[in-house]
Amino acid sequence: MAGAMIAPAIAMIKIAFPEASNFEINLLTSLHAGLVVPFSFVSGYLTKRYAKKSILMVSLVMYLVGGIGGFLSPSIEFMLITRVILGIAIGLMIPLSITLISDYYDGEERTKTLGLQSAATNLGGIIAIVVSGILALLSWRYSFLAYGIAFLALFMVFFFLPKKAPQAQGNGNEEEASSFDGRVFLLAIYMILTFVVFFGIPSNMALFLSELDITNTVVNGIIIAICSVGGFFGGMSVAFFRRVLKTFFVPLQVVYMAIGFSMIAFLNQYIVFLGLGVLILGFGYGSTVPVIFDSATKITSGTGRSMATAVLVSSIYLGQFISPLSLGEISRWFGDGSVYFSYVVMALALVFVAILLLAERMLHFTGVKKWLARSSSNHALIEVKKANVELQERVDMLSQQVEDIQTQQMQDNREQLDILKKLDRYNSGNNQPYNSNN
Template identity: 40%
Template sequence: MNKNLLKMAIFSISILTIMAGAAISPALGEISQSFPDASETTIKLLLTLPSVMIIPFIFVASYLTSRFSKKNILLVGMVIYIIGGVGGGLVSSIEMMLVCRAILGIGVGCMLPISTSLVPDFFDGEERTKTMGQVMASTNLGGVILFTASGFLASQSWRVVFSVYSLAVVSIILVYLFLPKVNPVKRSPDAVRLRLPGSVYVYGLGALMVVLVMFSIQSNIALYMVEKEIGDARYAGLIAATSTAAGFVAGLVIAQVKRLLQSYLVAAILFGVATGFGIISLAHDPLLMGVGVGICGFGLGIILPGIMDQVSRQVAPSQIVHAMAIVTSMIFVGQFLSPIILDGIGVLFGNITIEFTYQFLTIGILLTAVTFFILSLRQHILGPKQTIVPKNIDKKQQA
């Protein structure tokens, strides 16, 4: 097994999952103009509706891994992905476009829990942490290219943007050629009765909150630029690419950042993200907005792979797919709830502008950062508590 080629296959799958909903975000302004009768919330559903379908099919795919090989499930999921993704640009009504987005979500749901479990399947120890960071870095590098391309394609025609989903053909080839076909793992009765530790659900809730906040960039940035009259789809694509470019850098330096900040990691990252949203809310030109988005993207590039890495270390090998399914489903719950909750907050406070949304997030994240800083400082003074890390009790079964 060539691990470099295996990594290429894993990286390609991860790129597909990150671009699933957000690839068309630079075109939302143009789509909104093409369907003037559609509400702003309906337009945003084009980004978030896939999340609704992703969530149940994550657990369907997780169950199927005990009956079929992960490779076969991935291949089927990618075919569905192409049908739903490319199909969105071929339909003539907003309703049919939403149907295609739902189909896209089914495909992603079949891929996601498997894609996040492949690194723990084939890599251990420090190599696992390093590969997790590389996956995030490569995903964001691909996102830079895709978001930039999407912005330029949207400036020509919003329909052309949907063609980026055809890149799944490349992933199908890589997975077919280089991903080993591992037989489904049959769980023993003891493994079935083994419950997931509560920390998995805590990490899942954390991932939900992180994505709920961060997805406000993908769902709002194109509309925000129209609102402030500071750019078109090309600029929106470049700014979205700034976020993923910063995430790429974060994926490369995540180990060094964790060593540097230690127990203050979460507080420091949240301070940075609050600063980023503050800059976005004050920006009146694309350059400054790009700086703010980039800072936020760096924070996301540190937090999410860190959560995934910790979850993989909390459970036994036979539980990894199920644990990843739970955390990943929470990520997409966050995506779906993001426009609903943030728009609802605007209605509650009597200010429905996107600028107010970013101001609200700035204050909320800053207060959260202060809370984490106080907790970290208290821990530093009193000393860390001893914790018991669950052992991978069924390694023999995996072997």
């Protein structure tokens, strides 16, 4: 939401800098995203050499400079430079916000805290945009002062966050302190798909509403805010639902998003159902993201955990980038190119995936999956027994052949021995000394 914070003032900034191109104006809300991905990995690298508290404080100072700096902008070029600084700061901060939670919390408490972090992100985004919009009524410059909320975070980090060396976070084992699991990349794919689904709302909702002949910008803002409200409640309740639902948790998150998108696609003639669908979709998204981060922190440790977080953060922005492109292409390939059709396809795809996941869980839960596994095992056992019988028959046949050969060899040996005895007697008779009396 850091880029969208000044969205209410964009039109006034365009008026203040008439020489700026539309491309430069659009960069004000998107330029930072291009820097978040590489500097997320830089953040993971820096944690190998510096305390996380130090990195976080430096990045917060940069965030304040890059955010509030727009207030002093004499030109559009200066403003874009401040957005670059802002993007670097966000890239350094986001992985730390996850890894610090994993450093100080374990088990269900970690899941709960990650959920609270997700909830705070959604709620903070709503508050920041509202505050920025109010300040923009005074002047477009004042909208940049909304970034000043980072002073509170800087104060809390300085006084309350312990300064712990990176190597102290492990168990004293250097190899364990930098462990990284390849399954993180599977989680990254899951994260990308989650944001391809979720980001279809903020990126395309205005166009979708215009297709429904709803052009009121206030309604558009309320719908997007409702999605963030759903994300807030999803993050707040993630620990509870994960504990209660156990292995059904992930399939039901997909079910939530499937229900939400289905209501948006098929019940959009009623604005109440449209808002409710967005709320449910946001709830599914808000409870999914912290679980993905939590899963990554459980299979990694130390500085490897920082790198895993950087991979997932990159996946978030990659998913945001892919979302409008993929939904647009799907609509053009299979439909009329409208946002409505892309929402319909997304709803049907989510319903299909939800049914598959629930079916798999039900098979496992009811024991059918185990029965199928046992049936397969029994069949395999029968085949093994048949193979053993055939093998034993071949062994017996070979044993009989060996026995016949040995018998034949013994008989041949006896015959050869008889011949040798006869030759020996013959030779003994011919070699007797000559007797003169004869």
